[in-house]
Amino acid sequence: MEVSHTLICFFLLFSLQDGSTGLVSAQVSVYSGIEGEDVRVECSFPSYRTRKFFCKEPCDNEDVLIETTGASAQSGRYSIDDKDGGLFVTITQLTKSDSGRYRCAAGTSLTQALYKDIEIIVVDAMLDGGPSAEKTIDARTGGNIAVRCSFTENKAKKYLCKEECKQGDNLVETISKSDQGNGRYRIRYTQIIPTGFSLYVSIEQLTQSDSGWYRCGLGRPDSKDLYQRFRLIVTDALTTSPKTTEHPETTKGVVLYVRLTLVVLVIVSSLSVLVFCRKRTCKAKKPPVETQHDFVTETDREYDDIGEAGRSRSRPVEISSVHTHARYTRPNADETDDYYNIDTASNA
Structure with missing residues (x-):
């Protein structure tokens, strides 16, 4: 009987492995963070696991971002804290390139460790609550944006639309939990336990014509179903700041003044050089004195x-x-x- 229980446990553990000795997470934990801010993820392991790792997939040895055998450590933008019965990893000053899959691990090595899979999505804005929680996003031409819309309810249909959002005007929509794309537009739905549901929408290769009001929602856009709004302002990539577009007359005046000043300086310099050269030429042509x-x-x-x-x-x-x-x-x-x-x- 004891042998039977041992075999059952062995096959159960074997079925949870992916070829390595680490235990595979049953579900990927998804975290969101706004670009430029920080994100903190939780990885819970037994306290006897003295060595902790944090890496980005594929999580080979060169992919380890930080590791420690102590209670805490820091390396660049990454830090580990092992306290209160939990292991927490923090990434500061998030960038869009930080989006991706990660792994927390604890054990003697990466191949001999328990681990937990984590996904981090870096967004430009997080919308929580009703339509009144609308936000404005500034972006550059050629760039990408990502927005998280959070809901406390669930509907079969999820969508992203622009401006009036009439029936059939959706830029992209889905009824599944998998990613759905339509050209430059993408939508993704995730369930975050116990907080609720999140709808991630993104637009790639932005142009100035993408500026306007958008709606991310559940159900039908022409009904009273839940939705949230955000405003997108896309400016030219050569513009140093979106604020400069608010006063084009001032900018043009400054540029014109600088150009006129340069023209005057060039003219004055040319006249000075011309006068100097003519004086030298006159001296060279003067006839010699008849001394004899x-x-x-x-x-x-x-x-x-x-x-x-x-x-x-x-x-x-x-x-x-x-x-x-x-x-x-x-x-x-x-x-x-x-x-x-x-x-x-x-x-x-």
Whole structure:
């Protein structure tokens, strides 16, 4: 009899395994967090399990985000607290890339550990309550948004629609718990025990035409069935802030002023360069000063005086390239020519 009970327990444990020695969770726990905020998930294990892990699927050794053998630890944006009989993991400053499946584990190693599967969905807004709890979401072109709509009741049909939301105008709808997609629109329904039901809707590859009012709801959109509303404002990705679109006239005025200032600076700089270049050109073209004008004039005058006295017996003047020399016949001299060499540089 004891052998039979042992075999039953063995097969029961074996049926709950997925090929490893860890115990597979019967249900994935879903948590939501708003982008930029924190999320805290709970993983309950027996206290004798001294080593704790937190990893993101596929949860190989390189996928471990934080681990510890103590009561608490922190690594970057991740922290573990083992107290009050429970194991809690916190992720701070959530980003859209944090969405996905995770695993809490406790044991000597990842392959020899108890674990619990967790899914985290990072959203842009959480809507709780009735239609009066509407919110506004700012987004950029080309981006994605995700919204969680929470309800305390359940209806067979779930939908996402825009503006008037008449019958047949639904962007996407489903009657199952599985994900349902229609082009850029997706919808997912989950039941969170004991808080209620959550409807996740998302829009991908946003354009400015996606701006407007949306409704996520249960049942029929043209009835009084439960729904919640949110407003989506999509601005161009090049815009630094959505607030800048509220004052386009001011922005245009500043841009025009900056452009005019740059044009004036360019014109003034060009004129300065032009004036400088013209002054340099005028100096380069100025004719050189005749430094030997007086010297040449004196020489010519002396030669003319001598030539008038003895014009009949004078000989032509020979001018050297280095010094100016003049040869002439001395007046009242003998028949034999007596030449004098006059160095004009010495006479000067």
